[in-house]
Amino acid sequence: LSNHGIEATMMDGMMSASTEFFWRPLEDKQRYTNLIGGEQFQFEGYGNDRVRSPDQILDWSDRLYLKVGPEDERHITLWPTHPQNFRDVLHVFTKKCGRVKDDLLQAMAKLLDLDNDEYFVDQLGEKAETNVRCSYYPQCPRPELVCGLKPHCDGTVLTILMVDDSVGGLQVLRDGVWWDVPIVPRTLLVIIGDQTEVHLS
Template sequence: MEGTTKKEASPEQIVHELSGVVPAHYVMPPQDRPSASAGAAPIPVIDLGRLSGPNPDAQEAAKLRSALETWGFFMVSNHGIETSVMDAMMNVSREFFRKPAEEKQKYTSLINGERFRVQGYRNELVKSDGQTLNWSHRLSLQIEPEDARSLHLWPNHPETFRDVLIEYSSKTKAIRDLILRAIANLLKLDENYFTNRFTSKALALARLGYYPSCPRPDLVLGFKPHCDGGALSILFLEEHTRGLQVLKDGKWYDVLCEPYTLLINIAECMEIMSNGIFKSPTHRVLTNAVKERFSVVIFNGVDEETMIEPAPGLLDEKRLAKYRKVKSNDYYASVFGQFRQGKTIKDTLKV
């Protein structure tokens, strides 16, 4: 999952050095620029405690189904991650991004200044003339499988960074599995149908995001519209953070998250495995003229050898497969290239 690049740009330097002038390669085409919000998306808060155990709460399950069928997003409370752990995760992320540029570049995702790898720290990259860039910085680290961790790209400072990330990400596994079982129950599949595809070899990537303040939020996006790759994304937003939007019926809605809840959205692989019953939402991130933004997301993917395909239990003579099958490692080999082109893998697999 490596490519080539021509040069590197720094939004931090742009803000301080160009006195509010936004370079052309960050300016979105007129038709893609931020537009007026259609309002706040009525995304429910699901109490995970009510979905656990042998007799999940029917009302809570109905809320989950409604969220999956309409928005693809939902919040979860009573998720089992202590507020102290969440605070520690956000604090080490914030501390890393506020370090000098030369310190962050020690963990760069560029190999020899030219080839791009998924893991590591990156500003947005200029890959070709005319490409519009995201106004953001990211630190991406593979956390599962454990033997695939590139620990030399994990920051040494703050000193607690590695321990905090490992503790936080390990706690998200229980959340992932509980949600996967709940989704299987909603689809009337074996409860462990999806969790069986998440063994110790399943892929998981942590992405820490930083969105600096931007002098022209009317022209620039923090992150362009996209659907998440993988199966399930678990997002933790800094308190009182705004900017995330979801697309529904051609309109953009604000996604607001309550303090210490987690925001969950299904990704492409889950849409395929549910045969399109639950869809992966298209979303984007706006910029802000005065406030910076931090986020932590865990992207969960199935095992590399797993076949991603509509669950057989959802198919019959009247319910035909809407997607072709694809091997997980083939999916991940192409997902990033498709993403850079503004495309999705699921669209290429539609029957």
């Protein structure tokens, strides 16, 4: 998606803030851990995904997962304060992504000849949940043994993904073939989530 209305400076600022967070010392990042009491997993916070068994193959990635909407349900204590602009940049960036999401849903409704362009937006309601996931893939000593992120579907309505302009590797599965997603600077990748696919089928 190009011409999406999010300024290049805003995208660069979000990428820079998240990168700077991941480069901080581990003890700083663990202030926002997704483990309650060091054991009980919660989706929000910094860390890895849930470990369900000792035999589980883990993704080789760090992640920061935060609820950004509705705004009155944010757990702001899990939002990093370093870099100092992280919270402000994330707030503005996700608001702009929200407008992109609404525009896309309205366009989809129009293209499907639905009676109301707001059909999908109305389905979400005024308290739609929106989450952000910042992912970092550190160097791995045995890259042939791991995936940065295992093959998966997005269980969402829409995923709006800002890809690092300098790091490739993202693939999508279509008709049994894995296709490389090209890097196109300053664009957003839109993934139709499971909820939308079920609704449309």
